[in-house]
Amino acid sequence: MEEVADEANWRPADRVHSFNSASRRSDSAQIIPITSATASPTSDHLDANYDINNVTSANWGGGGELNPQDAWLPLTESRKGNAFSASFHLLCSGIGVQALLLPVAFATLGWPWGTICLSLAFTWQLYTIWLLVRLHESDSGIRYSRYLDLAMTAFGQKLGKVLALVPVMYLSAGTCVQLIIIGGGTIRLFIRTVCRDGSTCNPKSLTGAECFLVFMCMAIAVAQFPNLNSMAWISFIGTATAVVYCTLVWGLSIGKGRINNVSYDPPAMESNMDRFGGIMNAIGIICLAFRGHNVILEIQGTLPTNPKFPTYKTMWRGVTISYALIAICLLPVAIAGFCTYGNKVPSSNGGLLIAIWQFHAHDISKVLLGLIYILVIVHCLSTFQIYAMVMFDKLESSYTTKKNKRCARWLRTALRVFFGGVTFFAAVTFPFMGSLASLIGGVALPLTYG
Numbered sequence: 001m002e003e004v005a006d007e008a009n010w011r012p013a014d015r016v017h018s019f020n021s022a023s024r025r026s027d028s029a030q031i032i033p034i035t036s037a038t039a040s041p042t043s044d045h046l047d048a049n050y051d052i053n054n055v056t057s058a059n060w061g062g063g064g065e066l067n068p069q070d071a072w073l074p075l076t077e078s079r080k081g082n083a084f085s086a087s088f089h090l091l092c093s094g095i096g097v098q099a100l101l102l103p104v105a106f107a108t109l110g111w112p113w114g115t116i117c118l119s120l121a122f123t124w125q126l127y128t129i130w131l132l133v134r135l136h137e138s139d140s141g142i143r144y145s146r147y148l149d150l151a152m153t154a155f156g157q158k159l160g161k162v163l164a165l166v167p168v169m170y171l172s173a174g175t176c177v178q179l180i181i182i183g184g185g186t187i188r189l190f191i192r193t194v195c196r197d198g199s200t201c202n203p204k205s206l207t208g209a210e211c212f213l214v215f216m217c218m219a220i221a222v223a224q225f226p227n228l229n230s231m232a233w234i235s236f237i238g239t240a241t242a243v244v245y246c247t248l249v250w251g252l253s254i255g256k257g258r259i260n261n262v263s264y265d266p267p268a269m270e271s272n273m274d275r276f277g278g279i280m281n282a283i284g285i286i287c288l289a290f291r292g293h294n295v296i297l298e299i300q301g302t303l304p305t306n307p308k309f310p311t312y313k314t315m316w317r318g319v320t321i322s323y324a325l326i327a328i329c330l331l332p333v334a335i336a337g338f339c340t341y342g343n344k345v346p347s348s349n350g351g352l353l354i355a356i357w358q359f360h361a362h363d364i365s366k367v368l369l370g371l372i373y374i375l376v377i378v379h380c381l382s383t384f385q386i387y388a389m390v391m392f393d394k395l396e397s398s399y400t401t402k403k404n405k406r407c408a409r410w411l412r413t414a415l416r417v418f419f420g421g422v423t424f425f426a427a428v429t430f431p432f433m434g435s436l437a438s439l440i441g442g443v444a445l446p447l448t449y450g
Contacts, residue, residue, distance in 0.1 A: 073393050075146065078227045078228075078230060086302070089302075091239040091322045092234075095242045101351040104351055108266055108279060109279065118334060126319075146393070180215055185211065189357060212427050217420075231389075238381070245376055247329070249372065252356060253352065256364075258341075263343055353372070395419065
């Protein structure tokens with residue numbers, strides 16, 4: 001991070017430069033102080049005697065950007081967030097259906113190693129998030145509101161793109177595809193539950209692809225919010241639904257008691273290589289459970305800043321709140337799920353959702369099961385928005401860079417519909433992607449824990 005450290009030592013006068021030089025450093029780095037018509041410290045006002053410590057929130061100004069692209073793009077279009085909105089985004093993106101696969105990892109690793117790996121992963125995740133939060137904004141005032149920006153500054157433009165561009169885009173788009181698969185599959189489970197007896201409706205009225213299409217249409221309809229900060233309430237709804245269904249799932253698992261002939265021994269393997277593959281698969285599931293690393297800087301980019309109260313203070317408060325709740329939700333799901341189902345927990349999409357359907361569908365009311373499925377669907381819709389916003393931002397950035405103007409509303413809508421179509425095609429083509437949790441977690445390891 002030598003270049004980041006060098007920027008921290010710049011004097012205020014050194015960072016007064018033209019828009020072109022700012023663009024060469026990063027297309028999306030915000031350089032503060034930002035311009036304003038009300039006595040804000042713009043390049044016309046700054047000189048060698050300018051004292052940055054005398055700037056207050058009253059004369060700091062707002063709204064303008066030395067790099068206009070930040071004011072045009074959905075990730076940084078609005079910087080009016082706070083600790084609560086950041087917490088909602090972090091919780092919605094960091095907790096979810098992937099936690100329901102944790103008992104599968106415990107089935108392979110066993111109680112001791114499963115608990116140790118989960119605890120180490122959570123601790124290391126929290127530490128690396130602290131590093132990212134502190135690196136978001138340098139003392140010189142440059143904000144790195146995208147993971148790619150920070151990578152390009154640290155490693156240079158060419159190497160930074162090679163190391164970060166593909167993983168970031170792969171993880172964001174891949175998560176959206178996985179959410180379509182899980183959300184669409186849950187819609188199908190909901191229909192089967194409601195139409196269980198077949199008297200009022202046909203439980204096979206919609207195919208898997210049609211359920212994917214229904215989910216994708218709902219997701220793109222919700223995705224018409226202009227920017228990430230405007231979706232704080234969507235993230236709040238997603239957070240609430242995730243906490244509730246995680247609690248219901250592990251509560252039902254404990255309430256129904258252990259299934260018959262439950263075993264906590266690792267599944268029998270034919271060879272040591274199969275055993276090794278199972279362990280790597282379990283570690284990959286744990287890696288996937290702690291997702292959201294690739295949107296930390298993007299979420300922090302929605303927060304306002306001034307010299308006396310940098311964004312890391314607000315962001316770290318949000319991280320502390322959100323990851324305390326994440327730990328409270330994930331640990332009981334892993335422990336209660338493995339305690340109830342042992343090594344019989346299904347390893348397919350949904351994990352504990354499928355286990356509840358297989359073992360308890362006959363003795364749990366349709367209303368309660370249907371409620372759990374609705375909560376999962378709503379949470380998947382909410383989480384889709386956060387990860388898709390990274391892709392929307394990239395698509396719009398390509399346009400604004402070439403045209404040097406903001407995307408028209410119709411074009412913004414068209415780009416989001418296009419992305420929805422691509423992810424739907426991928427979900428239909430690779431419906432087994434949700435089962436590749438370990439592969440996705442392994443490929444995303446540098447972003448999740450780096």
